[in-house]
Amino acid sequence: MAKLACEFIGIKSINPFWLASAPPTDKAYNVVRAFEAGWGGVVWKTLGEDPGAINVSSRYGVHYGQNRQVIGFNNIELITDRPLQTNLDEITQVKKDWPDRVIIVSLMVPCEEEPWKLILHRVEATGADGIELNFGCPHGMPERGMGAAVGQVPEYIEKVTRWCKQYSSLPVIVKLTPNITDIRAPAEAAIRGGADAVSLINTINSITSVDLDTMSPEPSVGGKSTHGGYCGPAVKPIALNMVSEIARHPASANIPISGIGGISNWRDAAEFISLGAMNVQVCTAAMLFGFKIIKEMCSGLSDWMDKKGYLNINDFCGAAIKNTNDWKYLNMNYKRVALINQDHCIQCGRCYAACEDTSHQSIAITEKAGAREYTIIEEECVGCNLCQITCPEPEAISMIDIDTGKPHLNWTHDPRNPLREKQ
Amino acid sequence: MSVDHDIQSKRLDAINILDNFSDIHPALTMKQALVASERCLFCYDAPCIQACPTQIDIPLFIKEINTGNAHGAAKEILSANILGGSCAKVCPTETLCEQVCVRNLKEQAPVNIALLQRYAIDHLDSSQAYPFTRDKNTGKHVAIVGAGPAGLACAHRLAQKGHRVTLYEAEKKSGGLNEYGIAQYKLLDNYAQEEINFVLKIGGITIQYETALGSDITLQELRNTHDAVFIAIGLNATNKLNISGEQFNGVEDAIDYISQLRQSTDMTDLPVGRRIIVIGAGMTAIDIAVQSKKLGAEDVSIVYRRNQESMGASDYEQELALKHEIHFIFNAQPYQILGNNKGVTHMQFKQTQYDTMGKLVATNDIIELPCDIIFKAIGQQFNIFPLANKDDPRPKLDKRGRIQVNSQFRTSLDDVYAGGDAIDGLDLVVEAVDHGNKAAAAIHQQLQD
Structure with missing residues (x-):
């Protein structure tokens, strides 16, 4: 029988399914429920400096398909709104209680050396397995010089990553924002900074809908709104492409990838892994259906691997990269x-x-x-x-x-191409 | 209790009757309408449109429901069929639009077109402007005889074009079959009259009640005083069994009883037989049988001289009867009715069979059934209206004895058109509306020439 247990940048996990940094991983209560349900790990909702962030009321906007099926939704929620020490204490306790489960701590502090240095020490003391740098949050935090504001400038990514490697012994995952033109540039910056892995994608800038009676975009905060981060099944194709771009780009091909973006079932997970992700992170599916969906993901992936004769995740990890081309x-x-x-x-x-x-x-x-x-x-x-x-x-x-009976011929050699390469 | 002539009112109390005659297909909720509308595939050149005699753009109105525009859906339906509301309730959709729905092929379940159509009509926003406008008065005046579905549809279309219309109606109320002939549980309350009020809102239409063609007013008078005439008088006589005993009390025409039922203010007052025989195999037979049961009859049998496959009633209608514990007796041909001075007591049938040529023949085996009431539901006839003078011109009739028309619904008389059950066809409300629509177009064309 196929083995779902796997290793990601030296961190052992009972399966390749982690909960992404988001509301489901905001506190011990949720995380414990997730572990009880069978999730292999969590990326704890992003910690920052005290005082905690202040959130607005009404936070999610939805894009419905047929039969109220959620194609995607967005959020305008910020990083954790709880005191830093509360989060650190809970992380310490949960890690102690669940030693076989992975806890990665997501972090976001101002783009200065000192704050990073301070928080890294405190995180390391919790016994967490690694850190993930949130350079992706597209709303609220960029206005304060954090989140996507950092993720969109490769030099900043490189600098912060380097501080993290310098002041912490924990593995460093850099979470990438998709709100850029070429995903390879920030990935390369993370590699230059010494990142152990990248995770992608974070949410996409979006307005899901407009209430045509009030003329307010959703989610409405007293009749007004702002762009939020889009997630769910709709973003999967964008995420798959970005994962493949990094996986097949020579300069970034060797960096381990944690795949994120609209993963709703075992099949989506298998597709991310086949395009080079070594594990996956899930959020929206859990927010829509609860933690129990992990059971479908594990059984589906395991049964499919059995059918295909794959013994472990590595057996098909990246198997579709060679078929992804210009x-x-x-x-x-x-x-x-x-x-x-x-x-x-x-x-x-x-x-x-x-x-x-x-x-x-x-x-x-x-x-x-x-x-x-x-x-x-x-x-x-x-x-x-x-x-x-x-x-x-x-x-x-x-x-x-x-069967055209004709040989393989690509555009670079096609006689119809005026700029073809001479063979 | 096994006495003969057991016919009495109040077999059930008012609460039971009310419950029995509640809507047979409750309206869809918004959620149900959304789920049902999701199933429509928005087919190319959709088979359902082709199957609808009034060519309602069904995929379009369902799409409109699905996108939260039920008002627009209602306008779409009504622009094709002004009686789309009652058609949604009385159409045998299982043999029309829903029968050809492509969802039947792999899922054995059509999109619920009838209930979606009803949902749309129920959600027409009455706070909005009336969805039709009347052109400037043309000064032309058209007489329409019969304010049933064909007449009303024709009147509405002509009124839109700016013509003045007078409807001549033999009965006290307009609506025709919708008012007098449809099973109560299909068209509840005062729906027919409410729908007519909506039709009349266009303006330019007046109705003259209790004015029958031939007796109260003649065709010649109408032709002399109007620019065109549309005859939509429906069927006006019932078929007879032509067997001995037909004169006994308790042998009744089904449609007369249905009319009485529809017009009654208190259904518990209706006389109801304990044991009822229904002769026939069409929708009227099912309607009268089911309604008798709903009124408290103990034992109701539908007797048909042919086999089940030959029944006119659809599978759906037959199932409805079975659900109401109505017995079907096939291959039994009416032979004679037995009774006494109080009324009918028994009916005898001859067993029939199909011979080697497939022809139905009666045998000498007699079946005898006791009964208190016999309802005849063996079809209606069209009798041409009488003329004032025998030399007055009258439209030609076809082989079936109905008024003969061309593809423009014009009779042998230049300025006289006809439609609905007065001409040959399927005898359906929705088809009558189509006749009215098309005749109106032809009349409008003629009035412009």
Whole structure:
């Protein structure tokens, strides 16, 4: 049977699932409940200097999909609003009570050497397994020169990381903000500063909705709002890309990654790990469904690994990196087309509307025995996948490889490329 | 108790009756409407639209419900079918829009179109402006005979175009079948009249009640005093069994009883038989059987001369009857009715079977059932209205004896149109609305020429 126990920058964990630094890890009560449910570790909600942060009322805004399914939500909550010593005492106690579980302490203090030096000593005394530098919080803290304000300036990241390595023996994870143009720059800065790992992504700048009666964006604080940090299933594709960017970039390929961003089930976790994350952090899924979802994540991942013959996380960690490339290296001679399985088609015509109105006019309608039959016009089909995406029936449309008989040819060598490399 | 002629009122008390005649399909809550509307796939060239005689854009109104615009959904429905409210309640959607819903294919359950349509209509925001406007008065005046679904739909469309309309209605109330003929549990309270009030809000429509064509007013008079005439008088006679004993007390037309039931102010006062036989196999047969049961009849049997597969009532309607513990007796052809001076006591049937050619033949096996009431629900007929003078022109009739019309719903007389059950068709409310809509378009066209 597959083993979920794993090691991340020398820290042993009973499984690769940690709770990310956020409200679920705000205090001992929650963290103990999480450990009882089976979570491998937590990143304790960000500590800062006293006095603690002051939060506003009304803190989360939602982006709903069908059936009130939460596609994503955002928050305008700040770092911990509890006294530093209270948090440190609780961390000490919980770590003592749960020695096999991981506690990473998230930190955010002003971008000056002295405050970092002071807090690092106190954290180390708790027996915590490591620290995570919160350079990502996109609201509230940047106005005070912290959070994303630091994460968006590689020089600051490097400087603070270096202080942390200098004044603490704990492993250092640098949490990256996605609110930048190229995620590789802050990752490289963290590496230069001596980081042991990076974790990403933090939340994304966002406004989830506007109340059209009051004309206030959500979450409304007395009729006014601000941008908040977006999380949940909607951000997963953005996070996956950023993880892969770091994992396949030569200058950052060797830095261990803790993957974060909309991980809702075992499959999402497996995808992050396949793109190079060595473990994952979860928040939104727990906030929506409670800590019990860890059971689905563990059983799903373990069963899938058994089916695939993977004995441990390392067996497939990074397995999809080699298949993640720049566009110019994709095979220009590869062809796929859609195939509609009439036994599963329910004749809703969604594929037709999509293809006819917005794509390549590659679907034909014929009347057959009073019913409509949709078929693919193979010569016109470019294999874009849109019909399959829009189809409500999971088995009705498949994408089929077409053997063109032509060799692999990428754009750098394609004769149609005026700037092609001469072979 | 096994006495004959057991017909009495107050078989059930008022509370039980009220409960039995509550809405058969309770309205959807907002949450239910959201969940139901999520299932609509917004099909291309949607089969449900094609299956609706009035071509309501069903995927569009469901999308509007789903996006929180039920008022807009109602406007969308009403612009295609001004009686969309009652159609949502009385349409046999299981054989129309819901039957062709693509969700049936893999999930065996259509989108609940009928209840969503009703949800939309119920949420039309009455604080908003009336959703239809009337063009400038054209000075043209159209006579519409019959204020049922076809007549009302035609009147509303013509009024929008600025024509003046007078509806000539034989009964005391307008609404036609919706007022007099639909099972009580499908159309509750005063829904038909409320809907008509909404129709009339367009303006330019007057109704002249208790004015029957042929007796109170003649076609020739209408033609002389109006620019066009639309005849939508519905069916006006019932089929007979033509067997001995049909004259006994207790042998009744189902539709007469339904009308009596719909118009009664206290249903506990209605006379109800203990043992009831219903002859027929269509929706009216189911309606009268179920309502009899709801009024407290002990034993109700629907007897049909053919087999179950040949029944006109949909599977859904049949299930409804079974749920009310109504017996079905198939392959039994009415033979004779037995009774005495007080009324009917028994009815005899001949067992039928299909011969090798598939033809239905009666055998000599007799089935005898005791009964207090026999309801005939074997269909209605169309009788053409009488003429003032025998030489007056009259629209031609078709083979079934109904008024013959062309694709524009124009009769053999140039300025006379006809629709609804007065012409050949499915005899459905929603189809009558379609006739009214199309006839209005044709009349408007003619009045402009």
